[in-house]
Every structure is written in C-alpha cells, then in structure tokens.
Amino acid sequence: MTELRGWKEIPIGGMILEAGNSVEYKTGGWRAFRPVFGEAKCIHCMQCWLFCPDSSILVDPENEKMVGFDLEYCKGCGICASICPVNAKVIRKAGEELARDDPRLCIRMIEEGKFQE
Amino acid sequence: MSKFEALTGNAAVATAMRQINPDVVAAYPITPQTSTVQTFADFVADGLVDTEFVCVESEHSAMSACVGASAAGARVMTATAANGLALMWEILYIAASNRCPIVMSLVNRALSAPINIHCDHSDVMGIRDSGWLILFSENGQEAYDNLIQAVRIAEHPDVLLPVAICQDGFITSHALERVEIYDDADVRAFVGEYKPQWPLLDLEHPKTYGPLDFYDYYYEHKRQQVEAMEHAQRVILEVAEEFNRKFNRNYGLFEPYRLEDAEVAVIVANSTAGTARVVVDRLRDEGLKVGLLKPRVFRPFPAEELADALSHLKAVAVMDRSISFGAMDNAGPLFLELAAALALHGVQVPMADYVYGLGGRDILPHEIERVYRDALRVAETGRVERRVTYLSVRE
Numbered sequence: 177m178t179e180l181r182g183w184k185e186i187p188i189g190g191m192i193l194e195a196g197n198s199v200e201y202k203t204g205g206w207r208a209f210r211p212v213f214g215e216a217k218c219i220h221c222m223q224c225w226l227f228c229p230d231s232s233i234l235v236d237p238e239n240e241k242m243v244g245f246d247l248e249y250c251k252g253c254g255i256c257a258s259i260c261p262v263n264a265k266v267i268r269k270a271g272e273e274l275a276r277d278d279p280r281l282c283i284r285m286i287e288e289g290k291f292q293e
Numbered sequence: 294m295s296k297f298e299a300l301t302g303n304a305a306v307a308t309a310m311r312q313i314n315p316d317v318v319a320a321y322p323i324t325p326q327t328s329t330v331q332t333f334a335d336f337v338a339d340g341l342v343d344t345e346f347v348c349v350e351s352e353h354s355a356m357s358a359c360v361g362a363s364a365a366g367a368r369v370m371t372a373t374a375a376n377g378l379a380l381m382w383e384i385l386y387i388a389a390s391n392r393c394p395i396v397m398s399l400v401n402r403a404l405s406a407p408i409n410i411h412c413d414h415s416d417v418m419g420i421r422d423s424g425w426l427i428l429f430s431e432n433g434q435e436a437y438d439n440l441i442q443a444v445r446i447a448e449h450p451d452v453l454l455p456v457a458i459c460q461d462g463f464i465t466s467h468a469l470e471r472v473e474i475y476d477d478a479d480v481r482a483f484v485g486e487y488k489p490q491w492p493l494l495d496l497e498h499p500k501t502y503g504p505l506d507f508y509d510y511y512y513e514h515k516r517q518q519v520e521a522m523e524h525a526q527r528v529i530l531e532v533a534e535e536f537n538r539k540f541n542r543n544y545g546l547f548e549p550y551r552l553e554d555a556e557v558a559v560i561v562a563n564s565t566a567g568t569a570r571v572v573v574d575r576l577r578d579e580g581l582k583v584g585l586l587k588p589r590v591f592r593p594f595p596a597e598e599l600a601d602a603l604s605h606l607k608a609v610a611v612m613d614r615s616i617s618f619g620a621m622d623n624a625g626p627l628f629l630e631l632a633a634a635l636a637l638h639g640v641q642v643p644m645a646d647y648v649y650g651l652g653g654r655d656i657l658p659h660e661i662e663r664v665y666r667d668a669l670r671v672a673e674t675g676r677v678e679r680r681v682t683y684l685s686v687r688e
Contacts, residue, residue, distance in 0.1 A: 180509055180510075181513075182513065183513035183514070183516040183517050183520075186510065186513060186514075186517075187491075188392050188453065188514070188517050188521075189390060189391045189392035189453075189502070189503075189514060189517070190390070190391070190502075190503065190504055190506045190510070190511075190514050191391075191392075191491055191500060191501065191502055192500055192501035192504055193491065193498070193500045194500070195498075195499040195500070
C-alpha cells in the first residue's frame with residue numbers, strides 16, 4: 177500500500193505536479209483474478225504485452241521473451257488471457273467453453289484466494 | 294491622476310477590466326450584466342487590451358473556458374447574472390476546487406421563475422457554499438474598487454480561490470453615477486503581473502489538473518479549501534489596507550455607519566445600504582439612536598467581527614433580498630447566518646428579518662424607516678413580535 181499523506185503535504189486542488197508518477201500508484205491490490213502464465217505453451221507473440229493497459233507484461237529484453245506479470249500493477253483485468261492466440265487455439269481444439277483457470281490454457285486467470293505457488 | 298467620470302456600474306466594471314487587462318475573458322451576455330462584456334468587447338476590438346475574448350455559447354461554457362484558461366496560467370475574468378450564474382453551477386464548484394483565481398462581476402438579479410430580469414440576491418445566495426469568495430458593492434464605485442482588489446485577493450498564494458464581486462442589477466449596474474477612475478498605470482501597478490505557480494502551459498514541467506480523486510484524497514483537498522478560506526479574510530484586509538492607502542478609500546470586512554453609539558441597527562447589503570444611510574440620518578435628526586452595518590465580505594463570513602460590531606445593540610434588523618425557502622422561519626440567508634454568528638459568539642440581541650425587494654420591487658426610505666421603528670420598539674420591549682416580515686408584499 178502507498179502511504180497516505182495529510183492535507184498539508186499534498187499539492188492543492190488535486191493537482192499532480194510531476195509527470196509519469198502513476199508508477200507510484202500500485203494498483204495490484206485491486207486484483208481479484210491473477211494471471212498465470214504457462215511458459216511451455218507461450219509462443220512469445222507479444223500480443224499480451226501490446227494490449228496490457230497497465231504495462232504489466234514482463235519481457236526479457238535480452239531474448240525478447242515474455243517472462244511473466246508485474247503483479248504490483250496488474251489489476252487482473254484478463255485482457256492478456258482474452259487476447260492470447262494460444263488460448264484461442266486451445267479453446268477451439270477443445271470444442272467447448274473452458275473455465276478461465278483451465279490448466280490447458282497458456283494464460284490462466286486464477287481467483288486470488290485459490291492461488292497456490 | 295485619477296479622474297471622475299459619469300459611468301454606469303457596468304461601465305465602471307468594464308473600465309476596471311480594461312485597466313486590469315486580463316489575459317482571457319470568456320463570457321456570455323445576460324441581462325443585466327450584458328453591457329459589461331459588451332463594453333469590454335469594444336475595448337478588445339479597439340486594441341485597448343491584450344485580452345483573448347472568448348465568445349461562448351452558454352454560461353456553462355463560459356465558466357468552463359475560464360477554468361481551462363486559468364489552469365493554463367492566464368489571468369481570467371468573466372461576468373454574469375442570475376440564470377447565467379445558475380447555468381455555471383457545476384463549473385463554479387470546479388473553479389473553486391481546482392483553485393482557479395478567476396474574478397467574476399456578478400450583477401445580482403432574480404432567478405426564474407416567473408422570469409424576471411430585475412434585482413434581488415437569490416442568484417448569489419445560491420453559490421454561497423461553492424467555495425467562491427463573495428463581496429458586495431453598494432454602487433458603481435465600490436464594484437470598480439472591489440473588482441480591482443479581487444484580482445489581488447484571488448491570486449494571493451495563500452488563497453487561490455475565485456472571487457465574485459456583486460452589485461445590484463439595474464439599480465447600480467445601469468444607473469449613471471460619478472465614479473472616480475484611477476490612473477491606468479496605478480491600477481496596473483496595484484494588480485501587478487500574475488505569476489501562476491502551476492501553469493499547464495509550462496511545457497518543461499507537465500502536470501495534471503482535475504484528476505480522479507477518491508475517498509483516499511478528496512477529503513484532504515476539501516480541507517485545503519477550508520484553509521484557503523481561513524487565509525482569505527486576512528488577505529482581503531491586507532489588500533484593502535494597501536488599496537485604501539493608495540487610492541484613499543476605506544474598505545474593510547463591512548462598513549459601519551453611525552453604529553458606535555447606536556441602540557438599534559439595520560444590516561443590509563448592496564445598493565439598499567445607500568437608501569438606509571439616508572434614513573439613518575433622518576432618524577438621527579429626530580434624536581433616535583440608529584445605525585447601519587453594510588456587509589462587504591459575505592464569503593468568508595466574518596462572524597466574530599460582526600458579533601463584536603453588533604454586541605452593544607438592543608435590537609438588530611436584517612434585510613434580506615432573497616429567501617432561503619424552507620429554512621428556519623423561511624428567513625433570508627443573511628439573517629440566518631448572522632443569527633448563528635451572534636448566538637455562537639455569545640451576543641444576545643433580539644433579531645428580526647425583513648425580506649424585501651424580490652424581483653426588483655422598489656424599496657423606499659419610508660419602508661426602511663418602518664424597519665427602524667420596529668427595531669426601536671423591540672429595543673424598548675426586548676420582544677420580537679414577528680421573526681420574519683415580507684416587507685411591502687401585497688396581502
């Protein structure tokens with residue numbers, strides 16, 4: 177949690193005086209569903225990186241591979257899972273609706289309370 | 294050198310605007326304010342000011358443009374009245390909350406319905422909780438003087454709040470009176486150059502105005518507005534002191550008239566104070582100990598100072614040019630606030646309220662005299678027979 181400041185310590189009128197300070201606002205606490213990444217299935221197409229509204233897809237710059245999620249900022253919106261072409265392929269192959277946490281998926285959305293390392 | 298001119302209240306305000314030379318004016322015409330911005334538009338067209346005059350399609354847009362320009366770092370002014378002010382409603386709060394030091398000439402007029410273009414104070418009383426500073430003016434001279442001071446008050450770093458300067462629609466806005474117009478250079482020197490602390494147009498330091506502000510910080514920002522209001526009274530007095538010295542005037546939080554040894558007093562704002570002064574003199578000639586207190590600063594409300602100034606009286610009569618419908622005894626807002634101020638500061642004086650002049654109904658000396666005679670009776674008996682009187686309404 178970001179520490180909350182008193183009225184004497186903050187700019188007046190709700191002004192934000194520095195550019196790019198949304199990095200200080202950790203939105204991970206909003207998350208109800210956690211994205212989990214099946215490394216073996218990923219084709220590193222970077223669609224999730226492109227669509228993530230919170231820049232929370234972590235990429236290894238050395239080999240340009242998707243390596244996971246920045247959980248300090250990920251709000252669990254699930255856009256990554258819905259845009260993932262591997263997920264689309266798995267669902268098509270299964271021929272039925274899959275649960276969001278189906279182990280066959282590349283990016284699964286698991287309820288925070290049920291998540292186990 | 295200053296000079297005396299025959300000007301309407303609106304022309305005096307437009308002249309102050311010319312001398313202040315604001316960066317941006319955004320306004321929409323509405324009676325009885327129109328001649329202010331019309332005259333000012335002439336000044337713009339004639340090249341007498343450097344102002345960007347934004348002709349908008351409504352008052353909501355006028356105040357929105359003012360907020361945007363003020364956030365950008367401009368010195369901004371506007372003018373409106375009655376329903377125009379009501380249409381600004383949403384943005385008035387945003388101007389105050391975003392801490393935009395906008396200065397507005399507000400020509401008081403009755404709110405619809407039924408539609409009416411004449412004077413009362415129902416418009417300004419509707420914005421009394423909006424976070425704007427509110428000052429009253431008895432005549433064109435005071436509207437002119439207050440407008441010049443308002444720029445300094447609004448822009449003071451300890452305040453940074455918008456200011457509305459009121460005068461009575463038609464009664465003073467359109468009446469030709471003798472107004473002392475100060476030297477352009479003196480007014481410009483007095484208002485000085487506006488140096489905004491956080492202009493949006495400072496591209497080296499990008500910043501955000503008006504972001505989403507939830508339960509974690511909204512309340513803190515409201516607390517800051519309270520602090521600014523608390524500083525405002527001191528700043529108003531400091532600016533008045535400097536103004537009085539420079540232009541030989543006598544502005545304060547309010548103006549007492551023959552009040553010191555009075556036993557009863559009438560409290561009345563704007564133009565009717567001028568009529569009441571005549572009545573005071575007449576009754577004083579009869580040996581009656583009557584006085585007058587004319588409020589100048591309504592927001593922030595100088596409760597303690599008013600209580601001090603009225604503590605020696607035996608009866609107080611407040612005159613309200615608007616009604617707070619459904620409030621205690623259906624009284625006027627000035628009465629209600631003053632009654633609370635006196636009670637909480639331990640001043641126990643019988644008080645009565647006189648609603649008058651709604652929709653521009655004339656208020657004549659003999660009617661004000663009746664208020665004084667009522668108050669003198671209350672002073673004698675110590676008993677208020679009627680808490681609220683609707684003066685001169687036909688039964």
